[in-house]
Amino acid sequence: MAEKELTFWDHLDELRRVLFRVLGVWFVLAVGYFIFMPYLFDKVVLAPCHSDFLFYDLLRWIGNELNLQDEFFTQEFHVKLVNINLAAPFFVHMSTAFWMSVVTAAPYLFYEVWRFVSPALYPNERRGVKKALFIGTLMFFVGVLLGYFMVYPLTLRFLSTYQLSATIENQISLNSYIDNFMMLILCMGLAFELPLVTWLLSLLGLVHKTFLRKYRRHAIVIIVIAAAVITPTGDPFTLSVVAIPLYLLYELSILMIKDKPQSLTHEE
Numbered sequence: 001m002a003e004k005e006l007t008f009w010d011h012l013d014e015l016r017r018v019l020f021r022v023l024g025v026w027f028v029l030a031v032g033y034f035i036f037m038p039y040l041f042d043k044v045v046l047a048p049c050h051s052d053f054l055f056y057d058l059l060r061w062i063g064n065e066l067n068l069q070d071e072f073f074t075q076e077f078h079v080k081l082v083n084i085n086l087a088a089p090f091f092v093h094m095s096t097a098f099w100m101s102v103v104t105a106a107p108y109l110f111y112e113v114w115r116f117v118s119p120a121l122y123p124n125e126r127r128g129v130k131k132a133l134f135i136g137t138l139m140f141f142v143g144v145l146l147g148y149f150m151v152y153p154l155t156l157r158f159l160s161t162y163q164l165s166a167t168i169e170n171q172i173s174l175n176s177y178i179d180n181f182m183m184l185i186l187c188m189g190l191a192f193e194l195p196l197v198t199w200l201l202s203l204l205g206l207v208h209k210t211f212l213r214k215y216r217r218h219a220i221v222i223i224v225i226a227a228a229v230i231t232p233t234g235d236p237f238t239l240s241v242v243a244i245p246l247y248l249l250y251e252l253s254i255l256m257i258k259d260k261p262q263s264l265t266h267e268e
Contacts, residue, residue, distance in 0.1 A: 018112050025108050029101035037093050045096060045181065048153040049079040055153045079160050083174045092178050099182050103144060103189070110137045132256075136196035139249070143192030147185035150241050155184060191226075191246060198253035209259040212250070223247050 033040065047053050056077060063073025083089060110133045118126055159180075160172055201207045212219070227243035 014116065018116050022105070022109055022112055025105050026098075026101050029105055030097050033097035033100045034093065037097050040100070041093075041096065045178075046081075048148075048156050049081070051077045053153060055149050056157075075157070077157050077161075079156065079172055079177075081174050081177050082171050085173075085175065088174050092174055096178060096182075099186070103186070106140055106189075107137050110134075132196055132199050135256075136193055139192040139195065140189045143245075144185055144189040146192075146241075146245065147188030151188055152181060152184050154241065155180070188242075192249060194246070194249045195253045195256050199256050202257035207257070209254055209257055212254045212257075216250075219250050220247060223250065 048055075059073050062068070063070070068074075114130060114133050117129065121129060156177075160170055163170065198207060198212070223246045224239070224243050227239050227246060
């Protein structure tokens, strides 16, 4: 079928169909997660609450292999949640199913974005956008997995055992646990979209390779501060777990974009 020029209303109608398809996929996934949530909640969401979680086993193995006696590597850990809100379990059930559907639907969302914008692109632009969307999807899930398996467990273990006073017993509420769980894991996923965002900004002419190289030292300071905010555990290991990947993402962003065209430099 020969390609034809689409009007504004044709584009709007196509965007409407894209939104309906995306919402449909989200809804189906959310219903599926809602049905299986009791199992997923015990085996996935609450897994970092127990000492047999994969990352805690890894820390104990490192401690045994290197003969490290620090509590960081040997600590037995368990968190028991409490609920003080009558309706909280139901709303947590719904919200967790929804956010899980949002995360797992990310590849389909990027695919729909690609389908929508690709007809308006030249062949060389299509290759660049396709590559960027693929990398963006991959990096999002890398960030989510890093947040789930390393960053959140470390943050949970520090904050749940931190004592302001020996007379105060920490009791973690269900709402507090879920809010921090979702926020930190999603933040890690979004943080790993830095190369994609940088690439898009470079297309708009807002950033370029020379700019990122010039302010590399400033970026390192900002990255360390951001890592300290995301993981307020205070130990260098946890800080490095977040800061090093973010810095590598910054360097990847530099590699992905082009420098400012020479024809524009004389205007500065």
